[in-house]
Amino acid sequence: MPMRPTGGLKQDWDPIVLHKPKMKAQDLKDPKVVNQALRAGAQVQTVKKFDGGLNKKAAVNVRKLDEAAEPAALEKVTVDVRQAIQKARIEKKMSQADLAKKINERTQVVAEYENGKAVPNQLVLGKMEKVLGVKLRGKIHKS
Numbered sequence: 001m002p003m004r005p006t007g008g009l010k011q012d013w014d015p016i017v018l019h020k021p022k023m024k025a026q027d028l029k030d031p032k033v034v035n036q037a038l039r040a041g042a043q044v045q046t047v048k049k050f051d052g053g054l055n056k057k058a059a060v061n062v063r064k065l066d067e068a069a070e071p072a073a074l075e076k077v078t079v080d081v082r083q084a085i086q087k088a089r090i091e092k093k094m095s096q097a098d099l100a101k102k103i104n105e106r107t108q109v110v111a112e113y114e115n116g117k118a119v120p121n122q123l124v125l126g127k128m129e130k131v132l133g134v135k136l137r138g139k140i141h142k143s
Helices: 031-040 056-069 079-091 096-102 107-115 122-132
Strands: none
Touching: 079 107, 079 122, 096 107, 096 122, 107 122
16 A cells, blocks of 8 residues: 655645747748737738749849859860770771670760760770770870
8 A cells, every 4th residue: 555655745836827839930821820810909010021932033143153163164075085986986896885885884875975975984985995995085196
């Protein structure tokens, strides 16, 4: 059986005050809550955002930032490298698809290198050098 503490029993008569939790910002934006506050006579603050709902200025600033941070154009495959790849591939009687399979790349990658649209990747050029037996990196000596 539970034992009661010995001595006099005390009653806590201090008042307890319960407060409503503060409303969340999302609830304060709700039109129903705003209308209810207006009807009750409470003060409602309205703030007009500067260029609210317009992204025109932000887009201009982002474009300026991109132009300032990045170079205007990336370096593409040179004409000498393009011609060397095509010449070596044709001499070995390979199609672009065959070369792509041997270097474990997509056919589109080989086509971009031969068209001069690709940004040079040293790993891809190294694989092509091994398969084609032609020097593609560094200075290319025309023979």
